[in-house]
Amino acid sequence: MLYSSVTPEAKRIAFREGLASGTLQQFPGAFNPLSARLIEEKGFDGVYISGAVLANDLGLPDIGLTTLTEVATRAGQIARMTDLPAIVDADTGFGEPMNVARSIQELENAGLAGCHIEDQFNPKRCGHLDGKNVVDLDTATKRIRAAADARRDPNFLIMARTDIRAVDGLEAAQDRARALVDAGADAIFPEAMKTLEEFAAMRDAVDVPILANMTEFGKSELFSYDELASVGVNMVIYPVTLLRSAMGAAERTLETIKAKGTQQDDVPNMLTRARLYDLVDYEAYNRFDTSVFNFQVPGKH
Numbered sequence: 622m623l624y625s626s627v628t629p630e631a632k633r634i635a636f637r638e639g640l641a642s643g644t645l646q647q648f649p650g651a652f653n654p655l656s657a658r659l660i661e662e663k664g665f666d667g668v669y670i671s672g673a674v675l676a677n678d679l680g681l682p683d684i685g686l687t688t689l690t691e692v693a694t695r696a697g698q699i700a701r702m703t704d705l706p707a708i709v710d711a712d713t714g715f716g717e718p719m720n721v722a723r724s725i726q727e728l729e730n731a732g733l734a735g736c737h738i739e740d741q742f743n744p745k746r747c748g749h750l751d752g753k754n755v756v757d758l759d760t761a762t763k764r765i766r767a768a769a770d771a772r773r774d775p776n777f778l779i780m781a782r783t784d785i786r787a788v789d790g791l792e793a794a795q796d797r798a799r800a801l802v803d804a805g806a807d808a809i810f811p812e813a814m815k816t817l818e819e820f821a822a823m824r825d826a827v828d829v830p831i832l833a834n835m836t837e838f839g840k841s842e843l844f845s846y847d848e849l850a851s852v853g854v855n856m857v858i859y860p861v862t863l864l865r866s867a868m869g870a871a872e873r874t875l876e877t878i879k880a881k882g883t884q885q886d887d888v889p890n891m892l893t894r895a896r897l898y899d900l901v902d903y904e905a906y907n908r909f910d911t912s913v914f915n916f917q918v919p920g921k922h
């Protein structure tokens with residue numbers, strides 16, 4: 622009932638244990654708090670909160686328009702609904718190193734287990750698009766150092782994302798990853814790797830956990846769990862996958878209503894009323910106060 626009773630501190634410890642376990646950790650992207658419940662129920666290791674999804678959900682493109690307040694608020698709403706660790710995409714950290722420091726403290730307050738900060742220029746863009754720009758090494762490392770120094774819980778995970786592969790190539794990505802680890806990054810997110818061999822090369826470059834971004838319609842092939850595990854990747858995100866599925870389903874249902882004058886044909890694809898109430902734990906509220914909450918699940922509908 623209500624929110625997760627697992628504390629943010631405990632989630633951060635669980636996240637670090639997962640990354641150290643030698644088992645590839647799968648983090649699908651939640652597009653709202655309820656979908657985080659679904660991710661937990663299906664047995665995943667954690668919840669990813671995508672900057673692209675937060676922006677797109679507001680009807681905006683993913684070009685750094687969302688504010689720290691918007692991101693921390695929404696990420697907090699998602700994180701508190703699940704017992705799993707949740708990590709959030711903090712884009713470029715929302716400003717200069719001082720702003721990055723404040724961002725980290727706000728994200729800690731919001732109950733996140735960690736975040737990633739990237740080395741793109743502002744305005745940033747999706748890492749799988751062309752024409753990206755990255756900041757110089759000094760600026761990139763200062764962002765990460767500011768983030769690492771700002772946290773109050775030493776287990777809050779600071780992940781450094783580098784977008785340099787698409788700009789200067791793989792060797793530059795390896796060099797930058799090493800420098801970001803020296804600056805205090807606990808993990809590395811090498812963006813827009815093209816092949817499994819490139820993930821393997823990044824794995825060789827650093828001793829900290831690395832992340833694979835399996836976003837659809839991007840630069841990386843959609844490698845399977847076994848493929849990513851075979852090259853030593855520690856964690857995989859499916860950042861926009863659920864939003865794309867949900868919006869795809871919504872579009873088809875709207876088309877059905879328009880074409881047929883009723884949604885009837887699409888009802889079998891929908892989450893039933895019972896299932897929806899199950900996900901929001903309706904029965905627990907009913908037990909808590911039967912005089913107010915007297916709902917009973919009507920059959921299978």
Ligand SMILES: C[C@](O)(C(=O)O)[C@H](CC(=O)O)C(=O)O
Nearest residue numbers: 671672673747748749836860
């Ligand atoms: C991971 C990512 O940063 C995100 O915001 O989810 C995006 C995903 C996408 O746009 O497909 C990215 O830059 O890769």
Ligand SMILES: [Mg+2]
Nearest residue numbers: 671672673710
């Ligand atoms: Mg992003």
